[in-house]
Amino acid sequence: MQQLEFKDLVPALAPASLALLARQNFSKATPVQAATIPLLSNNKDVAVDACTGSGKTLAFVLPLVEILNKLETPLKRLQVGAIIISPTRELSKQINDVAYPFLEEVCGIVPKLLVGGTDPLQDVHRLRKEGAQVLIGTPGRIHDIMERTKDLELKSLEVLILDEADRLLSMGFSKYVPPLAGSLAAGLRVVGGQKLRAASICNWMFASGTLCQFALVALHDCCLPVVHVCGFSLCR
Numbered sequence: 001m002q003q004l005e006f007k008d009l010v011p012a013l014a015p016a017s018l019a020l021l022a023r024q025n026f027s028k029a030t031p032v033q034a035a036t037i038p039l040l041s042n043n044k045d046v047a048v049d050a051c052t053g054s055g056k057t058l059a060f061v062l063p064l065v066e067i068l069n070k071l072e073t074p075l076k077r078l079q080v081g082a083i084i085i086s087p088t089r090e091l092s093k094q095i096n097d098v099a100y101p102f103l104e105e106v107c108g109i110v111p112k113l114l115v116g117g118t119d120p121l122q123d124v125h126r127l128r129k130e131g132a133q134v135l136i137g138t139p140g141r142i143h144d145i146m147e148r149t150k151d152l153e154l155k156s157l158e159v160l161i162l163d164e165a166d167r168l169l170s171m172g173f174s175k176y177v178p179p180l181a182g183s184l185a186a187g188l189r190v191v192g193g194q195k196l197r198a199a200s201i202c203n204w205m206f207a208s209g210t211l212c213q214f215a216l217v218a219l220h221d222c223c224l225p226v227v228h229v230c231g232f233s234l235c236r
C-alpha cells in the first residue's frame with residue numbers, strides 16, 4: 001500500500017510541523033496517522049483502534065498542534081486548550097517527549113507534565129507561574145490539580161485525548177471524564193485507545209452522556225486502515 005507523505009495530508013500541516021518531522025526523519029505518515037490526522041484536524045470526534053507501535057502518538061499530537069495553532073485568540077496563561085490523559089506515568093512522559101517540540105516550536109506552548117510521585121503543590125505553583133495551556137498526565141494527578149487550582153480555565157478546552165482509553169476505564173477513570181468533556185468548547189474531542197474495546201467504551205460514553213457519535217479508525221493488522229464513520233460529535 002502506498003504511504004502518504006506528511007506534506008500531502010489535507011488539511012496541510014503547519015510548515016513548522018513539517019520541518020520538525022523532516023528533522024526527525026519522518027517523511028511518510030503511518031496508516032493510522034494518514035487516516036486519523038485529517039479527521040481530527042477537521043474537528044471530528046474519533047476513536048482509534050490500532051496495534052502498538054502503529055504511530056498513534058503523532059496521530060493525535062499533530063492535529064492537536066494544528067488546532068491550537070489556528071485558534072483565533074491565543075490561549076492565556078491559565079486557559080487550558082488541550083488535555084492528554086494516559087494510564088501510566090511512563091506513557092505520559094513518552095507522550096510529553098513527542099508533543100513538547102511540536103507544541104513549543106509551532107505554538108510557542110510548553111506542555112505541562114502532571115504525574116504522580118512528586119509534590120502536587122509544586123505542580124500547582126509551576127502551572128500558576130509558567131502557564132497551563134496543555135496538560136499531559138495521569139488521571140489522578142490531573143484531577144487533583146484541577147481540584148487544587150480553581151483558577152484554571154477549562155472553558156477554552158478544545159482537545160481531550162484519552163490515550164489507551166480501555167485501560168483508563170478499567171482503572172476506574174470514568175468518573176473523571178464527564179466533567180472534563182462537559183468543559184469542552186466547540187472544538188475537538190477524541191477517544192484514543194490501543195486495543196480499544198470500542199463497544200464498551202462507546203456504551204459507557206453514551207451512558208454518561210458524553211459521546212453521541214464518532215468516527216472509528218480501526219487498524220487491526222497495522223496495515224489496512226478501515227475508517228467506520230459512525231457520525232460525529234459529542235453531546236453538547
Ligand SMILES: Nc1ncnc2c1ncn2[C@@H]1O[C@H](COP(=O)(O)OP(=O)(O)OP(=O)(O)O)[C@@H](O)[C@H]1O
Nearest residue numbers: 026027028029030051052053054055056057058194
Ligand atoms: N510516520 C512515522 N514514520 C516513521 N516512524 C514513526 C512515524 N510515526 C511514529 N514513528 C515511530 O514509531 C514508533 C511507535 O510510535 P508510537 O509510540 O506513537 O506508537 P503507538 O501506536 O502509540 O504505540 P504504543 O501503543 O505502544 O504507545 C516510535 O518510535 C515513533 O517515533
